[in-house]
Amino acid sequence: xxxxxxxxxxxxxxxxxxxxxxxxxxxxxxxxxxxxxxxxxxxxxxxxxxxxxxxxxxxxxxxxxxxxxxxxxxxxxxxxxxxxxxxxxxxxxxxxxxxxxxxxxxxxxxxxxxxxxxxxxxxxxxxxxxxxxxxxxxxxxxxxxxxxxxxxxxxxxxxxxxxxxxxxxxxxxxxxxxxxxxxxxxxxxxxxxxxxxxxxxxxxxxxxxxxxxxxxxxxxxxxxxxxxxxxxxxxxxxxxxxxxxxxxxxxxxxxxxxxxxxxxxxxxxxxxxxxxxxxxxxxxxxxxxxxxxxxxxxxxxxx
Amino acid sequence: xxxxxxxxxxxxxxxxxxxxxxxxxxxxxxxxxxxxxxxxxxxxxxxxxxxxxxxxxxxxxxxxxxxxxxxxxxxxxxxxxxxxxxxxxxxxxxxxxxxxxxxxxxxxxxxxxxxxxxxxxxxxxxxxxxxxxxxxxxxxxxxxxxxxxxxxxxxxxxxxxxxxxxxxxxxxxxxxxxxxxxxxxxxxxxxxxxxxxxxxxxxxxxxxxxxxxxxxxxxxxxxxxxxxxxxxxxxxxxxxxxxxxxxxxxxxxxxxxxxxxxxxxxxxxxxxxxxxxxxxxxxxxxxxxxxxxxxxxxxxxxxxxxxxx
Amino acid sequence: xxxxxxxxxxxxxxxxxxxxxxxxxxxxxxxxxxxxxxxxxxxxxxxxxxxxxxxxxxxxxxxxxxxxxxxxxxxxxxxxxxxxxxxxxxxxxxxxxxxxxxxxxxxxxxxxxxxxxxxxxxxxxxxxxxxxxxxxxxxxxxxxxxxxxxxxxxxxxxxxxxxxxxxxxxxxxxxxxxxxxxxxxxxxxxxxxxxxxxxxxxxxxxxxxxxxxxxxxxxxxxxxxxxxxxxxxxxxxxxxxxxxxxxxxxxxxxxxxxxxxxxxxxxxxxxxxxxxxxx
Numbered sequence: 086x087x088x089x090x091x092x093x094x095x096x097x098x099x100x101x102x103x104x105x106x107x108x109x110x111x112x113x114x115x116x117x118x119x120x121x122x123x124x125x126x127x128x129x130x131x132x133x134x135x136x137x138x139x140x141x142x143x144x145x146x147x148x149x150x151x152x153x154x155x156x157x158x159x160x161x162x163x164x165x166x167x168x169x170x171x172x173x174x175x176x177x178x179x180x181x182x183x184x185x186x187x188x189x190x191x192x193x194x195x196x197x198x199x200x201x202x203x204x205x206x207x208x209x210x211x212x213x214x215x216x217x218x219x220x221x222x223x224x225x226x227x228x229x230x231x232x233x234x235x236x237x238x239x240x241x242x243x244x245x246x247x248x249x250x251x252x253x254x255x256x257x258x259x260x261x262x263x264x265x266x267x268x269x270x271x272x273x274x275x276x277x278x279x280x281x282x283x284x285x286x287x288x289x290x291x292x293x294x295x296x297x298x299x300x301x302x303x304x305x306x307x308x309x310x311x312x313x314x315x316x317x318x319x320x321x322x323x324x325x326x327x328x329x330x331x332x333x334x335x336x337x338x339x340x341x342x343x344x345x346x347x348x349x350x351x352x353x354x355x356x357x358x359x360x361x362x363x364x365x366x367x368x369x370x371x372x373x374x375x376x377x378x379x380x381x382x383x384x385x386x387x388x
Numbered sequence: 389x390x391x392x393x394x395x396x397x398x399x400x401x402x403x404x405x406x407x408x409x410x411x412x413x414x415x416x417x418x419x420x421x422x423x424x425x426x427x428x429x430x431x432x433x434x435x436x437x438x439x440x441x442x443x444x445x446x447x448x449x450x451x452x453x454x455x456x457x458x459x460x461x462x463x464x465x466x467x468x469x470x471x472x473x474x475x476x477x478x479x480x481x482x483x484x485x486x487x488x489x490x491x492x493x494x495x496x497x498x499x500x501x502x503x504x505x506x507x508x509x510x511x512x513x514x515x516x517x518x519x520x521x522x523x524x525x526x527x528x529x530x531x532x533x534x535x536x537x538x539x540x541x542x543x544x545x546x547x548x549x550x551x552x553x554x555x556x557x558x559x560x561x562x563x564x565x566x567x568x569x570x571x572x573x574x575x576x577x578x579x580x581x582x583x584x585x586x587x588x589x590x591x592x593x594x595x596x597x598x599x600x601x602x603x604x605x606x607x608x609x610x611x612x613x614x615x616x617x618x619x620x621x622x623x624x625x626x627x628x629x630x631x632x633x634x635x636x637x638x639x640x641x642x643x644x645x646x647x648x649x650x651x652x653x654x655x656x657x658x659x660x661x662x663x664x665x666x667x668x669x670x671x672x673x674x675x676x677x678x679x680x681x682x683x684x685x686x687x688x689x690x691x692x693x694x695x696x697x
Numbered sequence: 698x699x700x701x702x703x704x705x706x707x708x709x710x711x712x713x714x715x716x717x718x719x720x721x722x723x724x725x726x727x728x729x730x731x732x733x734x735x736x737x738x739x740x741x742x743x744x745x746x747x748x749x750x751x752x753x754x755x756x757x758x759x760x761x762x763x764x765x766x767x768x769x770x771x772x773x774x775x776x777x778x779x780x781x782x783x784x785x786x787x788x789x790x791x792x793x794x795x796x797x798x799x800x801x802x803x804x805x806x807x808x809x810x811x812x813x814x815x816x817x818x819x820x821x822x823x824x825x826x827x828x829x830x831x832x833x834x835x836x837x838x839x840x841x842x843x844x845x846x847x848x849x850x851x852x853x854x855x856x857x858x859x860x861x862x863x864x865x866x867x868x869x870x871x872x873x874x875x876x877x878x879x880x881x882x883x884x885x886x887x888x889x890x891x892x893x894x895x896x897x898x899x900x901x902x903x904x905x906x907x908x909x910x911x912x913x914x915x916x917x918x919x920x921x922x923x924x925x926x927x928x929x930x931x932x933x934x935x936x937x938x939x940x941x942x943x944x945x946x947x948x949x950x951x952x953x954x955x956x957x958x959x960x961x962x963x964x965x966x967x968x969x970x971x972x973x974x975x976x
Contacts, residue, residue, distance in 0.1 A: 137812020139974035149431060156427070159814040160435055166976075169805040174711055179806075186704035186810050188439040190447040191454065227809055232434040263465060264434055413699075441699035 087114040088150060089235050089267040090135060095144030097130050104130045106291035107144065112235075112269055112284070116298075117261055119282030120271040123382060127291040128271040129166055132239050135269075136163045149234070162233030164241055168224025172213035176204050176223050179212060183230050194230070202226040203252070217244035225253070229260075236260070238270045242277055254281055275378045287381050295381060306377050309333075310343040310350055312357070313366040317341055320362045327356050342370070413443040421450070434461065481530065485523055492519035532592070533657045536664040543586035543668060547691055550590065550620060551579030554613045557594040561602070570607050578615025584691045589665040596658040597624040597684055604628050608681065618690050619671070625683040632677075639675045662686065698819050701810065705827035712800070718793040719835045723842040725785045729777055730846050774847035775863060775940040781839055782871045783936045787903040790832035790875065791882040795895035797828055798886040808975050821970040825883050825963060832879040833872055840868055863941050870938055870951050877955040877962070878931045884966035890976075906932050929954055 094107035105127045112118045122128050133139040135146060137158050148157035170179050180195040191197075199205050202222045212220065221241060228236060238257075242250045258281055260266045272278045278285075285302065287295045297305075314320045317335050324330040324343065330353075332344040343353065347369065354367055420440035428435055436457055437450045495512045498504075535541045555576060565572055583590075601609060605626030612623045631639075640663040659675075662684075666673050671688040709715060801807040801824070810820055844864075882902070886895040910927040917924055927933040934951050 133974070136808070138808050138976075140972075155812070155814060155816065158812050159427075160431075160433060161813075163808070165808065167805060169808045171708070171711075171800065171806050172804055173713065173800075178707075178711055182704050182707055182806075183809060185707050186700055187813070188441070188700040190437075190439045190442075190450045231438075231813075232436050234431075234433050234435065262469070265432075265465065265468075266434065439700070 088112060089114050089116075089148070090269065091147040091150075092135070093145040093147075095131070095134060095141040095146060097127075097134060097139065098142050103291050105134070105141070108288070108291075108293040110286055110293060111296065112267060114267055115261070115265055116284045117257065117268045117270065117282045118284045118286060119278035120269060120286050120288065121273070121275060121278060121378060121382070122271070122288035123273060126288045128288055129239055131288070132163070132165050132237050132269070132271065136161065136165055136237055138165065159231070160234045161237060162228035162231065162235070163237045163239075164221075164224040164228040165237065165239040168220050168227065170212045170220065170223055170227075173211060175209065175211055176207050176215075176219075176226070179223060180226060180230065183227055187231055189231065198226045198230055201229070202256075218246060218249045221245060221249075221253075225256075232264075234266060236266055236268045236270075238268065240272055241270065242272065242274065250277060257281060275375055279374050287378075289382060302374070302377075306374055308344075308347060309370055310347055310353065311366075311368055311370040312341045312343065312353075312364060313339055314341065314357065315339065315363045315365070319360070320357055323357055323360045323362065324353070327360065328353060339365075410443065413441050414446070416440050417443055417446045421446075428457075481526070485526055488519040488522040492516045492523075495519075529657050529661065533661050533664070536661065536668075541668075543589055545584050545586055545669075547582050547584045548587060549580055550583045550585075550688070551576055551581070551613055553587065553590060554594060554622065555579075557591050558598065558611055560595075561598050564598075564602055565609065568602065568605075568607070570609060572609035572611050575610070575612035575614065577613070578620065579613075581615050581620060581690045583620065583669070583688050585669045585688065586665075589669070590688075593662050593665050593686060594622065596662050597622070597686070600624075600658050600684075601626045601682075604630050604682070615690070616687075619687045620690055622686045622688070623683060625681060627680055628677075628682040629680060631682055636675050636677060640673060659684075698815075698823065701815060701819060701823035702827060704810075705823050708800075709797070709827055709831050712797060714793050714796040715831055715835070718789045719838050722781075722785060722789045722835060722839045725789075726777070726781060726839060726842045726846055729780055730850050733772060733777075734850065773851065773860075774844055775860070775867060777847060778840065778843050778864075778867070778871075779938075779940050781843060782836075782875070782938075784903070786836055786839060786871075786875060787878060787932060787935065788900060790835050790879055791899035791903060792896055793835065794828050794832060794879050794882045795886050795899050796892060797831065798824060798883055799890060799892040799895045802890040802976070803892060805976060811975050817971045818967045821887065821967050822963070824887075825880060825966060828883045829876045829879050833876055836872055836875050866943050866948070867938065867940050870943065870948060871935060873955045874931055874935045874938070874951060877958040878935065880959045880962040881931065884962040884969075887966045888969050903932065906930060907936060931955070931958055 088111055090110060090112040092108055092110045094109055095105060096103060096107050097105040108127075108131055110131075120128055120131075130139065134141045135148075137154060145152070146154060148154055149160065151157050171182070174182070176199060177195055180198060183189075184192075184195055196205075199207075202225055204219065204222055204226065207215075207219070212223065215223070221244065225238075225241065228238070236257075241257075242253055245253065254277065257268055257270070261268055261281075270278065270282070279302075282299070284298045285296070286293055312320070317339050320341055321333070321335065324333055324341070328346065330343060330345045334342050336342060346353065350367075350369065354364060357364060417440045421437060424435070424437050427433070436454045439447050439450050492515075495516045499509060499512050499516075532541070555574075558572070558574065598611070601624050605628055608625075608627040610623070610625040612621075612625075614621045614623065640659050663673050666686050666688065669688050671686060673684065673686050675682070675684045677683075807820070811817065882899050885898055885902070889895050889898060907927070907930070910930045910933055913926045917926070927937075928950065931954065934954060938951065939947065
């Protein structure tokens with residue numbers, strides 16, 4: 086499999102606090118990778134290391150299957166933290182600086198890009214007078230300016246209004262599908278990410294605790310019958326022997342999750358009771374995405 | 389004399405410096421381009437050539453190469469996308485065809501069992517026939533579309549009164565509308581105006597429009613055939629809940645179906661065929677969605693009476 | 698690298714601080730001249746000493762009382778230039794340099810070029826070079842302004858071959874020292890990365906470094922070391938540079954020190970920029 090980004094146990098220490106703790110991330114080509122974590126979990130620091138703005142204390146980074154980072158980073162577009170802009174210049178002048186810095190010969194590229202992100206007609210306006218959304222657009226314009234193959238976006242929808250969020254979402258989908266740009270996008274707004282992401286990485290206290298794709302996510306979030314019983318082993322036997330249910334799991338003591346035959350719940354309950362299992366509680370649980378992520382991220386504790 | 393010599397030497401040195409700087413720029417520029425091309429050859433990338441420094445006509449070369457690159461890239465991406473859609477649709481068509489075939493086969497196996505009531509047998513046979521009809525329909529549609537696409541469809545245009553054919557065709561769907569429990573509102577004006585088209589194709593347009601409406605519509609059917617100056621407008625409109633405003637552009641694309649996960653009843657070719665035939669007749673198609681009311685309009689030019697009277 | 702310089706040059710063109718600082722410097726030239734005019738008038742007895750906020754020290758007055766000649770006979774263009782280079786040039790060019798360098802860090806615009814195919818040293822050196830070029834341009838503007846105002850106020854009397862020789866050698870050395878000084882300021886600002894702190898530190902360096910070096914000289918002298926730090930400090934060199942007939946040893950020392958300081962500040966800047974993370 087082609088990986089656009091592969092990191093091997095990278096670690097960053099500020100003081101004696103491990104901000105990023107041996108993260109091994111794998112971003113496949115063509116993916117939209119949702120990088121999820123609370124504020125301060127280490128998302129930004131991780132992205133800064135990938136983008137070459139900070140050096141990791143330990144570990145290896147591989148971009149496009151190559152260790153020549155300086156060279157391969159030419160193919161990355163980044164928007165990390167706030168957009169890096171000169172506030173005393175207009176959007177056009179800002180892009181002109183980028184154009185010159187990277188020796189892009191197409192002079193009309195600046196205007197084209199402004200149009201692409203919807204910033205035309207701001208010729209006279211300095212960036213310091215821009216709204217948050219406009220600044221964010223300019224940031225995205227800068228990140229896209231050199232036709233990247235891999236986009237790293239840190240909270241790109243922060244501070245945008247709902248319409249802006251939809252616009253950015255559609256823009257990203259379009260870039261991913263039409264130009265086949267791989268995207269690494271961080272957010273703490275889970276609902277927004279789940280609409281576009283194909284892969285997920287969950288970071289908690291600097292450590293990447295899980296990596297999975299949408300298929301696995303669906304698997305984990307699918308509807309199930311949750312049954313609380315006094316004897317889960319007996320219950321498991323009954324399910325297999327009498328009801329021929331194989332698709333279930335036991336997430337904890339006295340709890341069963343059944344994924345099959347959900348249209349015949351009475352049957353399941355009846356059979357269990359007849360065979361001497363006491364049911365304390367039984368309900369149909371469709372753990373939604375948000376709930377699942379919250380469970381992964383926090384465990385409720387505010388640490 | 390001394391001063392002039394010094395001046396000459398200074399000028400010479402300056403010229404030398406400038407020339408060698410320009411030479412250095414050229415060499416660097418060429419080297420830079422070489423490196424970037426090497427990268428682009430190796431990788432599948434959106435990357436474009438950049439310039440090391442603006443010297444001579446090198447930037448024009450870069451611009452030209454980039455134009456080519458963009459063009460090729462767009463072409464490549466379009467092909468890849470179409471390929472993907474094509475593969476997906478092959479999968480879905482095979483699935484669509486296999487479902488009725490499997491079911492028919494199941495009934496046949498049951499029929500092979502002995503001692504079966506004659507009545508039951510007939511019922512089963514009828515089901516098998518229905519299933520096979522389904523498959524035939526789909527295959528016909530696929531075949532038809534493939535021929536339109538390949539330009540092999542030999543249309544035999546004739547001049548006829550379109551209104552009658554329209555009325556005839558919609559009457560064939562009477563029962564389907566009854567099954568859906570709603571009677572369509574039919575409007576026909578200018579019944580006698582004539583168009584020049586292949587009759588079979590014309591019928592197919594109307595059929596496909598109605599089938600599409602029956603599958604995706606939820607009620608409020610309106611079918612109309614209206615004379616508008618020098619063209620006729622065929623309009624099929626219904627309420628729907630399965631279509632989005634943004635789908636309007638793609639609705640006439642082949643293999644386009646609104647919701648991938650919805651149980652498939654169509655191949656996604658019906659409207660593509662409508663478009664294909666209409667364009668061959670010199671007409672135009674348009675789809676729109678307004679307040680959950682989905683409308684497709686087809687315009688076909690009218691042939692003036694004088695021409696052949 | 699050429700691309701980076703081109704980008705820097707574009708930013709330079711668009712930076713208001715360049716124009717403002719240059720204009721203020723020129724205004725100071727005018728201010729110095731108008732002060733001279735006023736002093737001149739006092740000496741000529743036209744304005745009473747002490748009025749209009751101008752106080753001329755008594756000694757200067759007495760010295761010339763016998764024979765009241767125009768002050769411009771004694772204070773030529775080069776003397777004014779010496780004043781300008783002694784204090785104002787350092788202050789305003791370093792304020793500009795602080796704004797120009799720290800502008801990259803204020804909103805993190807520097808991260809658009811870092812890690813994007815350019816080596817860190819290339820990014821730093823393009824900034825370094827462009828800031829020095831800009832400050833040289835500012836100083837040249839100041840020199841031209843001084844020269845032109847000088848023509849207006851003191852006439853073309855002293856413009857002989859010797860004057861031009863002195864002017865050329867003096868300004869050449871001052872520009873070189875100034876460039877080295879700005880290089881140091883760029884390095885300092887690269888390290889502190891904050892406009893406010895950058896300007897403050899730069900002004901402190903301008904104002905107090907002579908004092909400190911002179912102080913250290915005194916201490917050294919007290920301990921009988923035959924060594925003067927102030928001979929090697931850029932600002933002291935700039936202030937001490939004789940306007941007429943620069944002797945060879947001074948010129949050599951100035952050039953060597955300028956080059957050494959440039960290498961030093963460039964090295965420090967590159968090292969820090971290479972290692973430090975970018976916010």
